[in-house]
Amino acid sequence: MSEGTMQRRAQRDQREERAKRLNRVLVCAAAVPVMLVAAGCSSDSGSGDSTDKAAKAAASASASPSPTVQAAAYGKLPEPCEALSKKTLKDLVPESKSGKEGKSDDISTRANCSWNSLDNNGVKGSQFRWLNVSMLRFESDAARGPADKLAQEYYTKQVQDAQAVEGAKSTKSEPVSGTGDQATAVRYDLKKKEGTFKQQTVVARVENVVVTLDYNGAGLAGDKTPSAGDLMKDAKKAAKEAVEAVSEANGAGGAKASGTPSKSPSESASKSASESGSKEASDEPSNDASKSASKKPVSKS
Incomplete structure (x- = not known):
């Protein structure tokens, strides 16, 4: 095998190695937003549940009637x-x-x-x-x-x-x-x-x-x-x-x-x-x- 042929093969192997590394980096980079989105969805879901519960509790409290008593029969006195x-x-x-x-x-x-x-x-x-x-x-x-x-x-x-x-x-x-x-x-x-x-x-x-x-x-x-x-x-x-x-x-x-x-x-x-x-x-x-x-x-x- 000639020296030129050996040099071209070495260059091709280097390019293939760089391509593999780049691909791995891109895959990892793409995975990070997915994880963040998943985490964000999970967090939002919990917050939403908590907010819904608080809103329901407040609505229930406001709907509960306040204590009342029968009005007085007589509202005034004579002279x-x-x-x-x-x-x-x-x-x-x-x-x-x-x-x-x-x-x-x-x-x-x-x-x-x-x-x-x-x-x-x-x-x-x-x-x-x-x-x-x-x-x-x-x-x-x-x-x-x-x-x-x-x-x-x-x-x-x-x-x-x-x-x-x-x-x-x-x-x-x-x-x-x-x-x-x-x-x-x-x-x-x-x-x-x-x-x-x-x-x-x-x-x-x-x-x-x-x-x-x-x-x-x-x-x-x-x-x-x-x-x-x-x-x-x-x-x-x-x-x-x-x-x-x-x-x-x-x-x-x-x-x-x-x-x-x-x-x-x-x-x-x-x-x-x-x-x-x-x-x-x-x-x-x-x-x-x-x-x-x-x-x-x-x-x-």
């Missing part, structure tokens, strides 16, 4: 000093010229009015009477519960407070029928330096409103002590009238005041409750309202 008729005031506090309305940040939620009467008979003594009407209205609250339940809890507390007055003697309690959804009357004697006061307290609940009526009387300067039975009779009458005023102020026609079955909440009451939401109840009674509602007998100023 406290007009809750009792002129005739009733004349019978219970004959010498009173007008009532004194208590201070309140929101008269649609809490209100009270009191009257003093002193019938001065000179050397024959005097007859003293004191009357107070307090009203507290509750709103439904998602955290605390429906308005009528909150009112019932407060009603129970008011009765207990009336039964546990410091210094009270001969305390007696009795249920009162035909006045709102539930009512209790508490009576007791309370001795003061001016004389013995006969205290009558009637606590009544109608829907989401609690009415507390305090009425007491005393014979001063030697005059005779009034009859507890007569005072209680008058107190029950006045309490029923105050409860009727609450129902009438909300368009219920006083039906609940006479102890008849509950009616559907009036449109005005439902609207007011819906607009108020959980603002109150709020609506937990303030210290001033609680003090007014459970005010104890007072003597002549």
Whole structure:
């Protein structure tokens, strides 16, 4: 074999070797994007699944209804000093010229009015009477519960407070029928330096409103002590009238005041409750309202 032939064969072998190496490089280079694409698809697939799950969870949470409670039946209170008729005031506090309305940040939620009467008979003594009407209205609250339940809890507390007055003697309690959804009357004697006061307290609940009526009387300067039975009779009458005023102020026609079955909440009451939401109840009674509602007998100023 000639030298030229051997040289051409060596060159051909070198070209074939370079071609093989180049082919291997190209194959590897082509494989890298495929692997990256596969990895990318795998990564995107996992991310997509996670995103879908999060979206579904959020949608499920937004679709779940938030806790709700039944709207309060009554959305307002009557004017406290007009809750009792002129005739009733004349019978219970004959010498009173007008009532004194208590201070309140929101008269649609809490209100009270009191009257003093002193019938001065000179050397024959005097007859003293004191009357107070307090009203507290509750709103439904998602955290605390429906308005009528909150009112019932407060009603129970008011009765207990009336039964546990410091210094009270001969305390007696009795249920009162035909006045709102539930009512209790508490009576007791309370001795003061001016004389013995006969205290009558009637606590009544109608829907989401609690009415507390305090009425007491005393014979001063030697005059005779009034009859507890007569005072209680008058107190029950006045309490029923105050409860009727609450129902009438909300368009219920006083039906609940006479102890008849509950009616559907009036449109005005439902609207007011819906607009108020959980603002109150709020609506937990303030210290001033609680003090007014459970005010104890007072003597002549």
